[in-house]
Amino acid sequence: MNNMKKKIIIILLILVTIISFAVIYQKQLISNLKIYEAQKALTYPKPEVETYGGDIGITLVENGKDVAYRNYSDGTWNEKTEGILFENLLQGGEEFKPGKQYTEDLKVLNSGDGPIYVRVTIYRYWIYDNGNQEIDEEQVKDKSKDPSLIQLNLINDNVWIEETRDSNPERTILYYKKPIEVGEKTESFCNAIQIKDENILAKEIEISNQDGHKVIEIQEEYEGCKAVVEVSVEAVQKHNAEDAIMSAWGVYVYIDENGNLNLL
Amino acid sequence: MQEEKNVRLKKVIIICIILISILAIGTSVYAYFTTYAEAKGAIIFPKRMGKSILSEGTENLQKKIVVKVDKNEKGAYVRAKIYTSEYVTYSGDNWEYKDDGYYYYQKPLNPGESSSELLVTVKEPNEKNEFDVIVVQEATPIKYNASGEPYANWDTKYTVNK
Numbered sequence: 001m002n003n004m005k006k007k008i009i010i011i012l013l014i015l016v017t018i019i020s021f022a023v024i025y026q027k028q029l030i031s032n033l034k035i036y037e038a039q040k041a042l043t044y045p046k047p048e049v050e051t052y053g054g055d056i057g058i059t060l061v062e063n064g065k066d067v068a069y070r071n072y073s074d075g076t077w078n079e080k081t082e083g084i085l086f087e088n089l090l091q092g093g094e095e096f097k098p099g100k101q102y103t104e105d106l107k108v109l110n111s112g113d114g115p116i117y118v119r120v121t122i123y124r125y126w127i128y129d130n131g132n133q134e135i136d137e138e139q140v141k142d143k144s145k146d147p148s149l150i151q152l153n154l155i156n157d158n159v160w161i162e163e164t165r166d167s168n169p170e171r172t173i174l175y176y177k178k179p180i181e182v183g184e185k186t187e188s189f190c191n192a193i194q195i196k197d198e199n200i201l202a203k204e205i206e207i208s209n210q211d212g213h214k215v216i217e218i219q220e221e222y223e224g225c226k227a228v229v230e231v232s233v234e235a236v237q238k239h240n241a242e243d244a245i246m247s248a249w250g251v252y253v254y255i256d257e258n259g260n261l262n263l264l
Numbered sequence: 265m266q267e268e269k270n271v272r273l274k275k276v277i278i279i280c281i282i283l284i285s286i287l288a289i290g291t292s293v294y295a296y297f298t299t300y301a302e303a304k305g306a307i308i309f310p311k312r313m314g315k316s317i318l319s320e321g322t323e324n325l326q327k328k329i330v331v332k333v334d335k336n337e338k339g340a341y342v343r344a345k346i347y348t349s350e351y352v353t354y355s356g357d358n359w360e361y362k363d364d365g366y367y368y369y370q371k372p373l374n375p376g377e378s379s380s381e382l383l384v385t386v387k388e389p390n391e392k393n394e395f396d397v398i399v400v401q402e403a404t405p406i407k408y409n410a411s412g413e414p415y416a417n418w419d420t421k422y423t424v425n426k
Contacts, residue, residue, distance in 0.1 A: 005272060056297040068301035085305025096307055101410040114297065127306070194410060195307060202422040213318060218422050220405075222309040230304045237297040244296035 057112025058235040061185065063088065063105050068233070071111045085229060089193075098197035098222075104152065106190040108233050110180040115238035117179055117245065117261055120160075120189055122172040123230040124150040126222070142225065150227045153192040160189045161263060163251075175253075177260050179238045195227055312405035314340030314375070320399060327384040327397045329356075331369065335376030340403040341416035343368045346384055347398040356382035372406045372414050 057071030060083060068083030089102050108118050126145035148169040154160070163173040176186050203221040207214065236244045241261070245253050252264040315337040321328040331342040343366045346354070354361065357380040358370045369379045386395045406414045 009272075056299045058299050058301055060301050060303050062303065068303040070299045070301045072297075072299065079301070081301050083301065083303030085303045086307060087305070089305075089307070095310055097408040097412060098309060098312070099408040099410070100412040112299070193307075195309065197407065205422065217315065218313050220309075220312060220422075223311045223313075225309045226306040227309065228304065228306045230302065232300060232302045234300040235298060240296070244298070247296050248298045 055113035056116060056235060056237060057110065058116065058118065058233055059109040059111040060231060060233045061105075061107050061109050063103065066109070066111075069109075069111055073113070085231065086193075096195075098195045101153070101192045101194040104190055104193040105188050106231065107188045108176070108180070108186045108235075110182055110184055110235070112235070113182055115179045115181050116235040117238060117241050118176045118186065118233060118235050119249065120174045120176075121232045121234075122152060122174070122190075123170060123228075123232075124148075124152070124172075125170055125228055126150075127226045127228055128224065145222065145225060149196045149222075150229060151194045151196055152190045152229070153194070154189060155191050156187040156189060159187050161261075163263060175261055175263060177262075179241075179259050179261075193229070197222075310338075312338055312407075314338040314373070314403055314405065316340055316342050316373070316401065316403035318344075318399065318401040325386040325389050325395070327399075329382040329384065329399055329401075330378055330380075331373070331401055331403075332378040333373040333375055333403070337375055339372050339374045339377075339406045341369065341372050341406060341418075342379060342401060342403045343418070344382060344399055344401045347400070348384070348396060350386045350395045350397070351388045352397070353385050353387055354382065355385070356380055366402075366418075368416075368418075372416070 055072050057069065057073070057078075059066050059069035059071075061067070062083075062085055065088075067085060068080055070077060070079040070081050072078075086104075089104070090096060106120075108120065110116050110118075124147040125141045125143075126147065127139045128142045128145075146169070152172075154162075154172070154174070159177045160174045161177055163175060167173055174189055176189075178186075180186055201221050202218045203223065204219040206217045206219075208217070209215070234249070236248050238259075241255050242253055245251055245261075254262045254264055256262060315334040317332045317334060319330045319332065321330075329344055331344065333340050333342075345366050346352070354367065356367070359367045359380070359382045360370055361367050367382055369382075371379075373379060384397055386397075389395060404416050404418055404420060407417050408414055
């Protein structure tokens with residue numbers, strides 16, 4: 001009988017040990033996989049939904065208005081993760097003027113219950129859609145158009161560090177140097193938008209005779225095209241930030257004694 | 265004997281629960297709190313080329329030149345160049361002559377608006393009072409600087425992007 005009990009105990013202990021190893025191995029595998037994927041692609045995929053249950057939150061603020069947010073509270077996510085920019089760019093039926101600089105103040109709010117580090121990724125590209133203001137997800141980028149004509153005036157580069165290694169004319173990645181405490185906003189990372197219109201070529205030049213006059217008509221190559229701007233803001237917990245940022249964003253950082261984030 | 269067995273079994277179960285709990289707490293160290301939000305917006309590059317219409321009239325020894333921008337098109341800046349072998353003088357409000365030989369209308373014309381008259385007056389007519397005056401008129405889009413002030417860029421050279 002004693003032997004039987006011993007056997008049961010040994011079997012149970014073996015089972016517990018196997019389960020333990022299985023759980024640890026799975027966790028490490030997932031963690032490593034995330035790091036690998038983040039490093040491999042350098043495409044900065046949209047962040048995964050990691051619902052671990054922390055009261056973390058982030059809000060993108062455009063000209064004083066909350067345009068997108070995702071906050072964890074009381075076990076649920078309160079979110080508006082696909083906000084719309086430029087809704088109040090033009091006033092009273094005004095038509096957009098290429099060359100003019102429009103106010104576009106962008107900053108990040110810590111709308112959660114814990115301190116965070118943040119980064120911002122800005123994408124700029126063109127879509128041809130013959131003047132339709134709505135953005136259709138099926139529309140594709142017009143890669144023949146120059147994204148650098150879409151100019152966001154980035155400011156406060158003493159606190160917003162640009163990751164130049166992985167930035168390009170279409171994508172800009174900014175890291176906020178300081179941790180953001182609960183309820184605090186970052187300094188603005190942008191204060192204006194301008195569509196540059198120098199060196200724009202013609203799409204079509206038409207020459208005709210009208211009423212005895214020779215008439216030349218020109219259509220500009222960007223006419224009817226849409227300049228699209230996407231802004232993605234991401235937050236990671238302040239606690240154990242170096243590991244958290246590596247795990248979530250695939251980026252090595254160093255947090256100094258003052259809490260400032262430094263890219264490695 | 266049976267009671268002792270039950271106690272031992274309970275102990276084993278408790279030990280297992282404790283071990284699993286420790287594992288659960290331990291592995292949670294790997295989870296980090298993250299969140300994100302996104303916003304997107306689009307701005308349409310507008311049609312900017314206004315269609316200008318030249319109207320010419322002759323009265324006595326004067327040629328009257330007026331440029332109008334089509335009301336259904338965009339606004340434009342306009343200019344005109346006069347080719348003639350006659351001895352002529354020019355006049356007209358807001359028309360300014362520049363060294364490149366063009367007369368520039370100083371104000372941008374909004375859709376449907378017309379320029380003031382540019383008068384070309386022949387000073388030394390021939391015996392038949394006949395004269396040849398050829399007008400070339402051009403328009404360029406109204407452009408804007410960073411402050412939103414309109415200006416004309418007559419140096420723009422359009423070539424077709426192929």
